[in-house]
Amino acid sequence: MTGTSPVLLVTGGSRGIGAAVSLGAARQGWAVAVNYVSSKDAAETVVAAIRDAGGEAIAVAGDVGSAGDIESIFAAVDRHFGRLDGLVNNAGVVDVPERIDEMTPQRLDRMFRINVTGSILCAGQAVRRMSTRHGGQGGAIVNVSSMAAILGSAGQYVDYAASKGAIDTFTLGLAREVATEGIRVNAVRPGIIDTDIHASGGLPDRARDLTPLIPMQRPGTADEVADAILYLLGPSATYVTGSILNVSGGR
Secondary structure, eight states: OOOSSOEEEETTTTSHHHHHHHHHHHHTTOEEEEEESSOHHHHHHHHHHHHHTTOOEEEEEOOTTOHHHHHHHHHHHHHHHSOOOEEEEOOOOOOOOOOGGGOOHHHHHHHHIIIIIHHHHHHHHHHHHHOGGGTOOOEEEEEEOOTHHHHOOTTTOHHHHHHHHHHHHHHHHHHHHSGGGTEEEEEEEEOSBOSTHHHHTTOTTHHHHTGGGSTTSSOBOHHHHHHHHHHHHSGGGTTOOSOEEEESTTO
């Protein structure tokens, strides 16, 4: 299907920040490809909400930790929409709190394969489709980093923090690499956000427990992060590239 609406791919789009971005982008006129790994029902719920509101969306299965899956995700977008105008590299994982002297090679492989390699490979696929160098019409990429990249997450998960530090550097480099090819590349650094990702790391109450450390004295919401991402994707940010926006309540 080829339409006039710009097309956005959101990795990890079925829950949390990714779902908020998918729903918000649809309200702004984007057609949305909602990527998921295992939460098919959650992805279909997001898609149904977009369609019920008159928008266009599809759910696309695939693990960004797999190069083959990444190719399949983008091929599905090509088949259905015939174009790509934006990418939100949102998919990512944390792990249980551990010191560096307790971490296994398997843990580190998973962390960097999904959080770093996956984001870079997805960006490469997007550039092949959006860059004027490849005959594209330009576009925007927003990477989801974390305040952990500059805080370090000592005693919790320095590997996650390091993976997000890599995303920060990648954002700056890619922005300069494709600045003359019609593509803007930016990132957001969420702070303590009240989403399910904390439970996946074994700390379901983390957002509440860390509230005293946040200058604004509350965790953020997925919608607040999504608003920042949508700004960077949209027409109000046409001269913004290579920027990293903290969405952290001052932390």
